[in-house]
Amino acid sequence: MRHLATETKEPERQKESITDEMPKTYDAHTQEKRWQATWDKLQTYRYDPADTTRPAYSIDTPPPYPSGDFHMGNALNWCYFDFVARYKRLRGYNVHFPQGWDCHGLPTEVRAETTYKIRKRDLGAAEFRDLCKRLTLQYIDQMKSAMKAIGYSIDWSLEYRTMDPSYYRLTQLSFVELYAINKLYRGVHPVNWCPRCETAIAEAEVEYAEKEGNLVYIKFQVEGGHLLIATSRAELLPACVGVAVHPDDDRYKKYVGKWIEIPLFQRRVNIIADDGVDQNFGTGVVMICTFGDKTDVRWQNKHNLPIINAFTENGLTTEETGKFKGMTIAECKSSIISDLREEGLVEKSESIKQNTGTCWRCHTPVEILSRRQWFMKTREMTDDVLKWTEKVSWVPQFSKKRMIDWATSLDWDWVISRQRIFGTPIPAWTCRKCGETVVARRDWLPVDPKSEKPKDCKCPKCGSTELEGENDVMDTWMDSSITCAVHAGWPDSISFDRLFPADLQPNGLDIIRTWDYYLMVKHLALFKKAPYKTVLVNGMVRGTDGRMMHKSYGNYVDANDVMKKYGADALRQWAAAGGVTGYDLPFRWSDIDYGRKFLTKLWNASRLTIMSLENYDPKADYELQGIDLWILDKLEDLTLKATDAFENFEFSVAVEAIRNFTWHLFCDQYLEAVKHRLYSLEPKDEKSRRAAQKTLSTVLLQILQLLAPICPHIVECIYEKMRIPKKKESLHQIGWPTPHPEHKNQAYEEEGDLLVAVISAIRRLKSEKGISMKTPIKKLGVYCEERDGQVLEKNSSTITKTCNVDSIVIGRLNGDSEARPVEGYSVKIKEEST
Ligand SMILES: [Zn+2]
Numbered sequence: 001m002r003h004l005a006t007e008t009k010e011p012e013r014q015k016e017s018i019t020d021e022m023p024k025t026y027d028a029h030t031q032e033k034r035w036q037a038t039w040d041k042l043q044t045y046r047y048d049p050a051d052t053t054r055p056a057y058s059i060d061t062p063p064p065y066p067s068g069d070f071h072m073g074n075a076l077n078w079c080y081f082d083f084v085a086r087y088k089r090l091r092g093y094n095v096h097f098p099q100g101w102d103c104h105g106l107p108t109e110v111r112a113e114t115t116y117k118i119r120k121r122d123l124g125a126a127e128f129r130d131l132c133k134r135l136t137l138q139y140i141d142q143m144k145s146a147m148k149a150i151g152y153s154i155d156w157s158l159e160y161r162t163m164d165p166s167y168y169r170l171t172q173l174s175f176v177e178l179y180a181i182n183k184l185y186r187g188v189h190p191v192n193w194c195p196r197c198e199t200a201i202a203e204a205e206v207e208y209a210e211k212e213g214n215l216v217y218i219k220f221q222v223e224g225g226h227l228l229i230a231t232s233r234a235e236l237l238p239a240c241v242g243v244a245v246h247p248d249d250d251r252y253k254k255y256v257g258k259w260i261e262i263p264l265f266q267r268r269v270n271i272i273a274d275d276g277v278d279q280n281f282g283t284g285v286v287m288i289c290t291f292g293d294k295t296d297v298r299w300q301n302k303h304n305l306p307i308i309n310a311f312t313e314n315g316l317t318t319e320e321t322g323k324f325k326g327m328t329i330a331e332c333k334s335s336i337i338s339d340l341r342e343e344g345l346v347e348k349s350e351s352i353k354q355n356t357g358t359c360w361r362c363h364t365p366v367e368i369l370s371r372r373q374w375f376m377k378t379r380e381m382t383d384d385v386l387k388w389t390e391k392v393s394w395v396p397q398f399s400k401k402r403m404i405d406w407a408t409s410l411d412w413d414w415v416i417s418r419q420r421i422f423g424t425p426i427p428a429w430t431c432r433k434c435g436e437t438v439v440a441r442r443d444w445l446p447v448d449p450k451s452e453k454p455k456d457c458k459c460p461k462c463g464s465t466e467l468e469g470e471n472d473v474m475d476t477w478m479d480s481s482i483t484c485a486v487h488a489g490w491p492d493s494i495s496f497d498r499l500f501p502a503d504l505q506p507n508g509l510d511i512i513r514t515w516d517y518y519l520m521v522k523h524l525a526l527f528k529k530a531p532y533k534t535v536l537v538n539g540m541v542r543g544t545d546g547r548m549m550h551k552s553y554g555n556y557v558d559a560n561d562v563m564k565k566y567g568a569d570a571l572r573q574w575a576a577a578g579g580v581t582g583y584d585l586p587f588r589w590s591d592i593d594y595g596r597k598f599l600t601k602l603w604n605a606s607r608l609t610i611m612s613l614e615n616y617d618p619k620a621d622y623e624l625q626g627i628d629l630w631i632l633d634k635l636e637d638l639t640l641k642a643t644d645a646f647e648n649f650e651f652s653v654a655v656e657a658i659r660n661f662t663w664h665l666f667c668d669q670y671l672e673a674v675k676h677r678l679y680s681l682e683p684k685d686e687k688s689r690r691a692a693q694k695t696l697s698t699v700l701l702q703i704l705q706l707l708a709p710i711c712p713h714i715v716e717c718i719y720e721k722m723r724i725p726k727k728k729e730s731l732h733q734i735g736w737p738t739p740h741p742e743h744k745n746q747a748y749e750e751e752g753d754l755l756v757a758v759i760s761a762i763r764r765l766k767s768e769k770g771i772s773m774k775t776p777i778k779k780l781g782v783y784c785e786e787r788d789g790q791v792l793e794k795n796s797s798t799i800t801k802t803c804n805v806d807s808i809v810i811g812r813l814n815g816d817s818e819a820r821p822v823e824g825y826s827v828k829i830k831e832e833s834t
């Protein structure tokens with residue numbers, strides 16, 4: 001057997017030859033790219049549909065909007081998905097980790113308009129759709145390359161795009177199925193409307209922001225005088241259909257049932273009593289308009305008031321506004337107020353802060369319009385949603401409440417039609433003669449009714465052939481709310497039940513009300529059960545200034561920039577360590593830097609370990625020493641802790657435990673304490689040397705296994721260099737460490753803790769005295785109780801060789817007050833004069 005050491009303790013010649021194999025420094029950029037290519041080649045992350053021996057684990061990856069950007073918030077989301085995917089794969093699961101792209105919808109249309117400096121109506125629909133597609137493909141490429149560079153173990157063979165006919169066939173199929181079971185209807189109902197984007201939007205797409213407004217007190221004429229009404233929406237005067245007061249308001253009781261005249265418009269409406277009126281707001285008298293807000297909608301229904309549409313769908317005033325016709329909403333407002341002032345009808349005005357609903361995409365204040373739309377009957381499903389929400393496991397727990405609060409807060413059904421171009425066509429036609437709705441049959445799909453007629457081309461009710469194709473498209477959530485079923489192979493797969501419901505539904509805290517909710521209602525309606533078993537929620541990433549990360553705040557950090565500086569494994573550690581699932585996470589460069597420092601530490605320790613294993617014969621006899629038993633005991637603790645943490649999605653607990661063990665126990669203590677054994681040439685030390693080699697090999701491999709979900713690249717590079725029998729091509733194929741209960745022993749742990757404490761205390765003593773670690777101490781005295789004395793005597797060579805002590809006296813305590821105490825133990829240490 002060849003010995004590593006020749007003359008000196010760390011032979012330079014040996015090091016040189018091995019340096020070729022394991023470079024002195026770890027080059028993250030080169031290595032990460034190399035391994036990503038290897039994984040592609042080996043198909044390491046392929047889901048194998050033919051493999052029915054391993055249990056399946058399905059992740060319902062939310063398909064993102066292809067925006068082109070991949071910021072640290074995105075990076076965090078996908079890191080969470082990937083930690084789980086990698087952990088489960090190591091645990092022996094056949095992991096289904098697809099990646100889709102939610103292409104359709106407002107954001108892309110808005111960006112196509114700004115990128116190509118056009119408005120959609122300047123082009124034909126087909127031409128505009130092509131521009132949207134082109135932009136989308138380009139954005140997908142950008143995002144995909146960032147995702148690959150971060151090392152996400154996505155099975156790219158499962159990639160899909162919702163704009164492809166193969167996918168939108170399924171969106172249309174879900175529409176057809178829902179229509180068949182009477183879950184969809186068409187009707188004229190008020191909807192939230194964005195006048196800029198010229199489309200209906202769902203309640204989930206309305207964002208509330210506090211805006212400065214002006215409350216204007218306007219005089220309304222009544223019989224024998226006037227009443228003051230305070231409003232911030234003077235532009236709605238032409239749409240006023242009634243005035244309301246509280247029935248208990250003594251100031252106004254006498255006016256109930258009387259007429260009141262709308263100023264400037266000379267139109268009379270009734271004063272009605274409604275206990276929904278807030279007596280303390282303004283003057284306690286309010287206008288009811290078509291439709292100022294949801295309360296107006298409720299009152300219009302309840303009191304059976306007429307509807308006056310004062311605004312068109314692109315936010316301009318209609319004929320109903322008389323001389324104000326053709327103005328924007330803002331122009332109409334200021335013109336009406338100035339006319340009122342001229343006629344002396346404004347008593348006063350005051351500024352107020354108002355909670356205003358705005359379009360989530362363009363931030364224009366939304367209006368409420370009444371228009372013919374398609375709806376899904378979601379309100380009647382609320383009880384069912386709540387029942388299934390309880391059956392799902394929510395991580396963290398409070399995210400369940402978000403879902404419940406949202407489901408119970410909805411007043412209106414889900415409006416699923418959109419007046420857009422880039423969307424899945426609604427597969428329906430209307431008979432021009434009798435108004436009958438004709439919905440496509442399953443085998444007609446995919447279909448675009450704007451350009452295609454129904455196959456038999458006749459109205460089933462009146463026989464007319466004049467069928468008009470639906471012009472509207474579907475809300476993009478109609479595309480993305482069936483992913484759980486689509487991933488499982490619906491409707492064609494025979495092994496649907498293996499992947500449905502999804503084991504994991506991971507998403508951000510901000511999209512519980514959309515993603516989790518829409519998935520729930522769609523799948524409940526179609527499949528009668530919740531589409532996911534566990535929801536894992538990540539918080540939002542805040543910028544370095546503590547605010548939400550946003551381009552306009554200048555605190556936006558692109559994941560590519562972090563990668564360029566630090567590589568993927570450092571970024572991934574930040575995501576794991578950053579916090580608790582569901583809570584906001586600050587971005588700090590120093591955290592990423594700490595991740596890189598850890599990788600350097602791990603690399604150096606691995607290099608030393610692997611060099612020392614060159615002549616290791618795993619079959620030869622060995623004799624474990626106290627310090628070996630100690631690190632194996634601690635390793636077992638670590639494995640149990642990390643396993644538990646990954647099972648519970650506590651990534652910060654896992655990464656901290658692994659980093660602390662590696663850095664402080666393995667590198668700082670154990671490696672230092674066994675170096676002398678590795679380099680010993682004494683035949684009597686043979687078994688102890690092999691024990692150190694065996695332990696090092698065991699511990700290092702296990703650190704790599706535990707770290708694999710978080711730092712998948714560096715662990716491969718180290719594993720590649722290890723001399724292990726029956727080695728696999730990738731560490732990610734070797735599985736999770738198996739428990740070793742035989743390594744747990746309280747005596748090993750206590751003895752090793754004592755040993756490590758004494759070694760640390762001797763090092764401290766040396767450094768305080770200004771003695772270099774390499775300079776020997778001629779004679780050292782260690783004094784302690786009887787039991788500890790025996791342990792130290794047994795392990796005295798570990799102490800002397802680790803600390804470079806020529807001779808050691810292990811005595812029993814005799815009350816020597818000058819000796820140095822060792823933390824946590826009744827041990828005193830002092831340098832003895834010779
Ligand atoms: Zn908008």
Ligand SMILES: [Zn+2]
Nearest residue numbers: 431434459462
């Ligand atoms: Zn007809």
